Amino acid sequence: xxxxxxxxxxxxxxxxxxxxxxSLLTALHRAIRSTTLITAVHPHPSPTRMGCAWIGHRRWRxxxxxxxxxxxxxxxxxxxxxxxxxxxxxxxxxxxxxxxxKTLPWASIRKFVGLNAWGERLLYRLKLRGLNLxxxxxxxxxxxxxxxxxxxTSLTHVFGSxxxxxxxxxxxxxxxx
Numbered sequence: 001x002x003x004x005x006x007x008x009x010x011x012x013x014x015x016x017x018x019x020x021x022x023s024l025l026t027a028l029h030r031a032i033r034s035t036t037l038i039t040a041v042h043p044h045p046s047p048t049r050m051g052c053a054w055i056g057h058r059r060w061r062x063x064x065x066x067x068x069x070x071x072x073x074x075x076x077x078x079x080x081x082x083x084x085x086x087x088x089x090x091x092x093x094x095x096x097x098x099x100x101x102k103t104l105p106w107a108s109i110r111k112f113v114g115l116n117a118w119g120e121r122l123l124y125r126l127k128l129r130g131l132n133l134x135x136x137x138x139x140x141x142x143x144x145x146x147x148x149x150x151x152x153t154s155l156t157h158v159f160g161s162x163x164x165x166x167x168x169x170x171x172x173x174x175x176x177x
Contacts, residue, residue: 008055016028021041025038025041104123109123
């Protein structure tokens with residue numbers, strides 16, 4: 001293999017040969033024998049120029065479907081981790097709700113008789129723990145009912161608990177009719 005780099009010092013000429021960038025860095029450190037830290041070597045563009053790889057009768061390039069597949073895969077990984085995080089939050093806040101929502105399959109929400117689109121969406125968002133209870137005027141989580149102003153609340157407070165507050169008890173008791 002021909003020398004990759006020829007160093008010219010004050011006294012001698014030394015040829016260095018390397019097969020990779022890390023081996024070139026170690027060879028340079030050995031040749032310099034000083035405390036100078038070499039972090040990178042910028043190669044000359046002509047021997048390191050990348051050419052297009054040709055496969056068959058076309059230039060190699062990634063198809064759009066390949067990029068879409070990569071984006072879709074990463075999006076699905078994020079969604080799966082978000083779902084497990086939300087389920088864990090339900091499990092820590094209220095294990096009974098978590099158990100009940102876990103037994104409710106996604107497909108059965110559409111099969112409830114008498115449930116309109118608003119009710120289906122509410123159940124989906126409740127199962128996903130995707131309801132927003134943020135009160136912008138107070139800059140904190142809050143119950144949507146006027147009677148609960150000033151109380152720190154959660155989804156368990158709004159949709160029922162062992163002893164629901166007077167204001168929110170009507171919301172959870174309507175489901176039994």
